[in-house]
Every structure is written in C-alpha cells, then in structure tokens.
Amino acid sequence: MKRQLVFPLMFGALLVCSGCGNRNLDGPGLVKISSRVYAMIAKGPTAPDGLGANSGFVVGRDGVLVIDARYTPALANDLVGAIRSVTNAPIKYLVLTHYHPDHAWGGMVFKEQGAVIMARPEARAALKQYSPAYLEYYKERSKDTYEMLKDIRIALSDSEIADGEEIDLGGVKVVLRCLGPAHTAGDCVVIVPGDKVAFVGGLLSNGYHPNLGDPGADFDNWIRTLDRLDGMSLEHIVPGQGKICGREALETEKNYIETIRSQCEQDIRQMVPLEKAASSIVVPGSESYLQPNILPFNVRAVYRREIMGVVQGGFALDLPPEFQIVDGGGSAELGFTLWASSSKNESMEIDVQWKSAPGVEVLAQDVVDMVKHYVEVGKYEMTVDGSNRIDVGGEKTFASYGSWKYKKSSGIGGEGIWTWALLSRGGKIYSIRLFADAGLDAAKEKADMIRLRKIASTFRITPRAS
Numbered sequence: 452m453k454r455q456l457v458f459p460l461m462f463g464a465l466l467v468c469s470g471c472g473n474r475n476l477d478g479p480g481l482v483k484i485s486s487r488v489y490a491m492i493a494k495g496p497t498a499p500d501g502l503g504a505n506s507g508f509v510v511g512r513d514g515v516l517v518i519d520a521r522y523t524p525a526l527a528n529d530l531v532g533a534i535r536s537v538t539n540a541p542i543k544y545l546v547l548t549h550y551h552p553d554h555a556w557g558g559m560v561f562k563e564q565g566a567v568i569m570a571r572p573e574a575r576a577a578l579k580q581y582s583p584a585y586l587e588y589y590k591e592r593s594k595d596t597y598e599m600l601k602d603i604r605i606a607l608s609d610s611e612i613a614d615g616e617e618i619d620l621g622g623v624k625v626v627l628r629c630l631g632p633a634h635t636a637g638d639c640v641v642i643v644p645g646d647k648v649a650f651v652g653g654l655l656s657n658g659y660h661p662n663l664g665d666p667g668a669d670f671d672n673w674i675r676t677l678d679r680l681d682g683m684s685l686e687h688i689v690p691g692q693g694k695i696c697g698r699e700a701l702e703t704e705k706n707y708i709e710t711i712r713s714q715c716e717q718d719i720r721q722m723v724p725l726e727k728a729a730s731s732i733v734v735p736g737s738e739s740y741l742q743p744n745i746l747p748f749n750v751r752a753v754y755r756r757e758i759m760g761v762v763q764g765g766f767a768l769d770l771p772p773e774f775q776i777v778d779g780g781g782s783a784e785l786g787f788t789l790w791a792s793s794s795k796n797e798s799m800e801i802d803v804q805w806k807s808a809p810g811v812e813v814l815a816q817d818v819v820d821m822v823k824h825y826v827e828v829g830k831y832e833m834t835v836d837g838s839n840r841i842d843v844g845g846e847k848t849f850a851s852y853g854s855w856k857y858k859k860s861s862g863i864g865g866e867g868i869w870t871w872a873l874l875s876r877g878g879k880i881y882s883i884r885l886f887a888d889a890g891l892d893a894a895k896e897k898a899d900m901i902r903l904r905k906i907a908s909t910f911r912i913t914p915r916a917s
C-alpha cells in the first residue's frame with residue numbers, strides 16, 4: 452500500500468520541478484534571474500501586497516530600467532530599496548507593460564527618481580481616462596485600499612514605445628516588443644535577449660486567474676501573442692502575476708482563454724442566461740488559482756464580448772457607448788440580445804428578439820398579443836396605452852406603448868414606460884422592446900423613451916456573412 456502512495460507523489464514532484472531549472476526562482480520577493488536581471492515577485496493577491504502584480508528591473512553599467520511600477524507608492528518604494536540593494540546606478544527608465552493600477556500606479560516614485568516613463572500611447576490614454584474612476588471605485592469598495600492610494604498622483608508616460616525599440620543600458624540590451632492589443636489595448640513586452648528573459652505583464656498569469664475583462668482586450672490577438680512568445684528564444688518568463696515560469700505556462704494561459712471562450716459560445720448558443728453561465732463555467736486546471744472571484748468576472752466579460760458574433764442576429768443598431776450588451780443568446784433562426792444603460796437615476800433597456808419566419812407579415816394586433824403573452828410569462832405588469840407606427844430603419848412599423856411595473860411576486864421595485872415594435876425584415880420577425888425608468892421624474896422618462904426610439908430607428912438588416 453505504501454509504495455502505491457509514494458510513486459505518484461514522486462512523479463508529481465518531478466513534474467513540478469522539470470520546468471524551473473536549478474536555481475530557486477520562485478520568490479516571493481526579490482529574485483535574481485541573472486547577474487543583471489531581477490524580478491520582484493509579489494507576496495500574494497491582497498491590496499497591501501499589490502494585488503499579486505510582479506515587477507522587475509535590469510541593471511546596466513549606465514543605469515537601471517524598471518519594468519512596472521507596482522500598485523502603491525509604498526510598494527514602489529520597496530522596489531527602489533531592492534534596486535539600491537543591488538546597484539547605485541541611476542534609475543533611467545520605467546517601462547509600463549500596460550496601464551492597470553497594480554502595474555502602473557507606483558509610477559510617481561520613479562518619476563521622482565528621475566526616470567523616463569515609457570508606455571504604449573493606448574496605455575497612456577487609458578491610464579489617464581480610467582484612473583479617476585478606479586480610485587472612486589476603491590473609495591466606495593474598500594476604505595483600507597483607498598487609504599493606501601488616496602495621495603497618489605498618477606504619473607503618465609513621457610515617451611511612446613515603438614515595437615522593436617532597443618535600449619542599451621551599458622553592456623546589456625533591452626528590447627521592447629508591442630505585439631498588439633491582447634490583455635489591454637496597449638500591451639508591451641520587455642525582453643532581455645542576452646539572458647533569454649521576458650517580462651510579459653498581464654499577458655500571462657501563473658497560478659492566478661488572468662484578467663480578461665479589460666475593454667481594450669483582444670482575445671484573438673492575445674492567443675496569437677502567446678504563440679509568438681512561445682516561438683521566441685526565452686528561458687525565463689516573468690508573468691504579470693505569480694511565479695517565474697518557462698514557456699509551458701504560455702500554453703496553459705492559452706487553454707484558459709480558449710476554454711472560457713468555447714464554453715461561453717456554447718452557453719450563448721443554448722441561451723443560458725449570462726448570470727447562470729457566470730456561476731457555472733469552470734476552467735479545468737484553474738481550481739487552485741488565486742483570485743477566484745475573477746473567474747465569474749471573466750465569464751461575464753467574454754460572454755458579452757462574444758454574443759453578437761455567435762448569435763448572428765442579422766441586424767445592427769447604432770448604440771451610444773453607455774449602452775452595454777448585458778445578455779443574449781441563440782442563433783440566426785431564434786435568439787435575443789439585450790442592451791442596457793443604467794446610472795443612479797435612470798435605466799434604459801433595449802431588447803431585440805428574432806425568429807425565422809419567411810413570408811410572415813406583421814399585423815397591428817400581433818404587437819398587443821405579444822405584450823399580453825409577455826405579461827403572462829414574465830415578471831412585469833404592463834398597461835397598453837396606445838398603438839401607433841414608429842420609424843424603424845427608415846420604415847414605419849407597428850408599435851404599442853404604455854407603462855410597466857414589476858409584479859409584486861418578483862420582489863423587485865421599479866416602474867416606467869415602454870414601447871414595443873414588431874417588424875418583418877429579411878425573412879425574420881424582429882421584436883424591439885424599449886424600457887425606460889427614471890424614478891419619479893416623468894419628464895426625464897419621456898425624454899429617455901424618445902432617445903430609445905431614436906436608437907431603434909437606426910435598426911437595419913446587415914448583409915449575411917458568407
């Protein structure tokens with residue numbers, strides 16, 4: 452019996468060690484990868500530990516190049532201390548792999564050290580645009596985190612990175628690669644070719660759930676980028692989070708992204724509601740990853756991103772940026788998509804459903820019948836105040852309008868006004884439901900409905916993808 456237990460454990464230990472060479476590169480803390488390349492591996496995923504974000508530095512005869520600034524000024528100062536434990540050379544450059552706070556917000560400390568801050572223009576723009584909102588979010592979410600960050604001055608980059616740019620630090624060359632939008636719109640990889648080391652920022656997380664939720668993320672190019680990194684001559688990769696690894700971790704990351712994408716695609720086709728998908732999709736192998744709360748967040752982000760491509764509803768709408776796709780599913784024959792815009796004082800919804808029905812004409816009564824059915828099966832009570840024809844894609848189409856409120860049994864509060872249009876286009880019946888709720892402000896609610904109808908008027912059939 453004993454022997455059976457011993458063998459699997461031994462094999463397990465062998466497998467774990469095969470990728471990490473002889474030196475101890477695990478961290479946490481300062482890890483010497485070569486005589487001139489160092490990584491600062493974060494202790495853990497908590498805010499005081501910098502949310503798990505790694506950084507590093509390269510030491511040349513003439514100066515030091517730092518990769519990523521860490522999350523807070525305190526953590527950035529720790530990194531400066533670590534640099535000073537190794538060299539007195541001036542800190543000449545700070546390169547940001549991307550704009551996320553855990554990698555960029557310590558920037559002011561390096562600015563004070565006289566470093567030139569380098570980033571992709573997209574990273575600079577995003578740091579400027581999103582940082583105030585992030586800070587506001589932390590203020591509401593976590594007093595402790597806010598306390599650590601409240602005196603932060605966001606240091607924007609002074610210099611744009613171009614792909615292939617080389618920096619000579621004196622006896623050591625650093626190459627900056629921009630391989631296109633992946634984890635964010637402005638990613639950058641820092642390579643020390645002489646030592647076969649790459650700092651890849653958020654492109655790779657090792658033992659942590661990666662973050663797939665950035666609005667600038669590009670999953671197709673992310674996969675391509677991981678493949679390109681795999682094709683490079685690299686021995687040590689410093690991931691954005693987690694331990695230093697070899698190229699094998701690139702494949703694991705690729706599998707993670709591809710698994711979530713294919714699971715989401717499957718659930719979208721089967722019209723599994725987004726929230727159900729968010730609580731049920733798993734990525735085999737990621738069970739022990741840190742920051743497990745990122746997984747449902749990732750599923751929501753990927754799900755929303757993939758909906759339109761999967762359902763092939765055959766239509767388009769001109770949606771203002773505050774309207775986000777929040778759910779959807781089905782196929783070209785039968786499906787739905789739901790967009791919403793909500794703030795403290797108002798919420799608006801646009802729901803488009805379609806059904807393949809070649810040659811079927813829509814009648815005025817169909818709209819009223821549809822609303823009746825919706826009341827029977829759904830969570831709303833609705834009054835029909837009238838019917839008319841509204842402009843949808845340049846054609847007048849049957850619509851009804853009225854007011855709605857949640858059924859008592861739903862346990863949700865809220866009421867507002869609605870418009871519902873039904874039309875036959877391109878061999879399908881489309882239903883376009885518009886809901887507005889501006890609390891007690893009836894004038895605002897009416898204005899919102901006019902806005903919603905204007906968006907509905909942009910509805911158009913798109914050419915079929917071949």
Ligand SMILES: [Zn+2]
Binds near residue numbers: 549551634662691
């Ligand atoms: Zn990131």
